[in-house]
Amino acid sequence: MALLELEKVDAYYGHIQALRxxxxxxxxGEIVTLIGSNGAGKTTTLRTISxxxxxxxxxxxxxxxxxxxxxxxxxxxxxxxHSPEGRRIFPRMSVKENLEMGAYARGAVDLTxxxxxxxxxxxxxKERITQVAGTLSGGEQQMLAIGRALMARPTLLLLDxxxxxxxxxxxxxxxxxxxxxxxxxxxxxxxxxxALMALxxxxxxxxxxxxxxxxxxxxxxxxxxxxxxxxxxxxx
Amino acid sequence: xxxxGRLPVPRLPDMSDADQxxxxxxxxxxxxxxAYPFIEGxxxxxxxxxxxxxxxxxxxxxxxxxxxGFAGLLDLGYAAFFAIGAYTVAFMxxxxxxxxxxxxxxxxxxxxxxxxxxVAGIFGVLLGAPxxxxxxxxxxxxTLGFGEIVPLVIRNAxxxxxxxxxxxxxxxxxxxFVKWGFATEPWYFLVLGILLLxxxxxxxxxxxxxxxxxxxxxxxxxxxxxxxINPVTTKLFAFSLGASFSGFAGSxxxxxxxxxxxxxxxxxxxxxxxxxxxxxxxxxxxxxIVGGLILGGFDRVLTDAISGALRTLGSTFDxxxxxxxxxxxxxxxxxxxxxxxxxxxxPEGILPSxxxxxxxxxxxxxxxxxxxxxxxxxxxxx
Numbered sequence: 001m002a003l004l005e006l007e008k009v010d011a012y013y014g015h016i017q018a019l020r021x022x023x024x025x026x027x028x029g030e031i032v033t034l035i036g037s038n039g040a041g042k043t044t045t046l047r048t049i050s051x052x053x054x055x056x057x058x059x060x061x062x063x064x065x066x067x068x069x070x071x072x073x074x075x076x077x078x079x080x081x082h083s084p085e086g087r088r089i090f091p092r093m094s095v096k097e098n099l100e101m102g103a104y105a106r107g108a109v110d111l112t113x114x115x116x117x118x119x120x121x122x123x124x125x126k127e128r129i130t131q132v133a134g135t136l137s138g139g140e141q142q143m144l145a146i147g148r149a150l151m152a153r154p155t156l157l158l159l160d161x162x163x164x165x166x167x168x169x170x171x172x173x174x175x176x177x178x179x180x181x182x183x184x185x186x187x188x189x190x191x192x193x194x195a196l197m198a199l200x201x202x203x204x205x206x207x208x209x210x211x212x213x214x215x216x217x218x219x220x221x222x223x224x225x226x227x228x229x230x231x232x233x234x235x236x
Numbered sequence: 237x238x239x240x241g242r243l244p245v246p247r248l249p250d251m252s253d254a255d256q257x258x259x260x261x262x263x264x265x266x267x268x269x270x271a272y273p274f275i276e277g278x279x280x281x282x283x284x285x286x287x288x289x290x291x292x293x294x295x296x297x298x299x300x301x302x303x304x305g306f307a308g309l310l311d312l313g314y315a316a317f318f319a320i321g322a323y324t325v326a327f328m329x330x331x332x333x334x335x336x337x338x339x340x341x342x343x344x345x346x347x348x349x350x351x352x353x354x355v356a357g358i359f360g361v362l363l364g365a366p367x368x369x370x371x372x373x374x375x376x377x378x379t380l381g382f383g384e385i386v387p388l389v390i391r392n393a394x395x396x397x398x399x400x401x402x403x404x405x406x407x408x409x410x411x412x413f414v415k416w417g418f419a420t421e422p423w424y425f426l427v428l429g430i431l432l433l434x435x436x437x438x439x440x441x442x443x444x445x446x447x448x449x450x451x452x453x454x455x456x457x458x459x460x461x462x463x464x465i466n467p468v469t470t471k472l473f474a475f476s477l478g479a480s481f482s483g484f485a486g487s488x489x490x491x492x493x494x495x496x497x498x499x500x501x502x503x504x505x506x507x508x509x510x511x512x513x514x515x516x517x518x519x520x521x522x523x524x525i526v527g528g529l530i531l532g533g534f535d536r537v538l539t540d541a542i543s544g545a546l547r548t549l550g551s552t553f554d555x556x557x558x559x560x561x562x563x564x565x566x567x568x569x570x571x572x573x574x575x576x577x578x579x580x581x582x583p584e585g586i587l588p589s590x591x592x593x594x595x596x597x598x599x600x601x602x603x604x605x606x607x608x609x610x611x612x613x614x615x616x617x618x
């Protein structure tokens with residue numbers, strides 16, 4: 001059984017349909033990517049999984065458990081952590097406080113191990129531990145957003161545009177880290193506009209267009225696909 | 237209770253220097269407050285009766301600070317809960333109560349006080365549950381309305397509340413060896429004790445898990461929700477806890493005054509308490525206390541003193557309009573001017589929390605930095 005399964009999900013913003021019959025699976029230990037242009041429904045898909053947007057039709061299940069009636073704040077405890085688009089760190093809290101907030105759903109537990117893990121992945125955050133998060137650079141804020149999501153000890157990590165607005169060197173660093181996190185045993189659903197990078201780290205991928213899935217294949221095959229190369233990899 | 241169980245215990249050994257300094261100031265102020273009734277005679281002062289309401293209004297401000305300062309919810313109807321607490325105690329202990337049991341055996345005040353806090357908290361939940369799903373200004377509008385409705389209902393439900401005539405007498409907070417009559421010392425110490433309890437509770441709350449959740453919601457509600465905080469219940473808890481504080485203070489207020497009527501709980505009371513917080517420093521407990529002391533002190537002590545001085549001046553130099561000077565009539569004008577001045581000079585309040593200060597000055601700093609960058613750019617181009 002797949003870890004995460006979306007079946008024929010429809011989602012709306014008011015009257016506007018954002019997702020049309022989306023079916024996606026993520027297996028344990030996989031990195032799966034959703035690629036597509038602006039407005040294709042990538043972010044909406046993640047928001048539907050984490051309970052911020054409710055599907056109007058279809059089902060979302062985690063380990064066979066239906067998430068339709070679970071409120072967003074409980075979904076974290078079930079093992080899905082969402083690193084949202086635009087990072088959304090708490091700008092007036094310190095790096096340490098931000099990370100502590102990431103473990104909020106777990107209650108009062110010892111976080112030493114989790115801090116070690118996050119600082120192992122992002123040594124830069126350790127140097128900035130007392131700094132106020134709003135004064136970090138864009139790349140550091142992205143690291144913090146991912147680190148905060150990891151503090152919840154998720155089985156599935158949802159990453160929304162982790163490379164957005166970052167310098168090319170940092171983009172590579174972020175993708176390296178995504179692989180490292182995956183090696184720690186976490187499944188990852190990655191939304192990216194940087195299709196090339198996404199397809200190099202992912203095992204499988206889906207291509208979204210105006211709310212529907214138009215292609216689903218292994219990352220290798222997608223990277224070879226002519227349509228993908230033209231539309232998303234910028235080849236003539 | 238579950239939340240209180242999670243409150244962290246104080247850890248004295250790793251107090252920082254700043255903490256120690258704060259503790260020292262607090263203990264000094266406390267010692268002075270305790271000694272005050274015994275030493276005021278030495279300075280020829282008789283301010284105890286005036287200080288009691290000031291201290292009680294600081295309790296109110298501390299409760300409202302949980303709602304406005306910690307959770308960032310603008311509550312403009314805070315006096316309504318104050319009224320609900322006061323009338324609950326009257327219903328439980330007064331011989332004029334609509335309940336028959338008070339004729340023969342009125343409820344013990346301490347019990348009635350707890351009932352008042354609970355009833356006010358329940359009203360907080362009833363008002364908050366449907367409205368806290370709304371964001372921002374809508375809550376302010378709803379609470380504003382509620383603050384108007386409650387005194388109106390009290391005024392018009394004459395059979396139950398005795399309307400404008402007011403309810404009296406109200407039970408005393410009976411204690412062994414204490415005689416409640418015209419002596420002010422017992423009241424002073426009772427209210428001081430309640431104030432200390434409020435300081436303790438609110439500062440523990442601020443540092444607790446739920447305090448962090450309030451802070452997260454204030455900063456970014458969507459992000460807070462994505463890390464597992466339920467925004468509605470967390471805000472509702474802050475709102476009804478604040479209401480409960482107000483009801484608790486209302487019960488003591490009722491007993492202190494011995495007669496309560498609807499005009500004691502007007503909109504201006506809500507604004508007065510909110511002003512204490514804004515002027516003192518929103519979200520910062522010492523700031524709220526300072527704001528309360530300044531505004532309360534001005535309202536209860538200084539207006540009389542200044543008016544008296546002006547009148548003496550008037551009769552000495554025979555200036556007609558000064559002879560009848562009464563500053564208290566210009567109170568709202570003075571508060572308004574003070575608030576505008578403060579917002580211009582120091583929008584974070586007199587004694588702000590570090591965080592709030594940052595929030596308000598972040599834009600300024602960015603601007604300064606940008607200006608500096610422009611300058612360097614300009615230099616390099618030359």
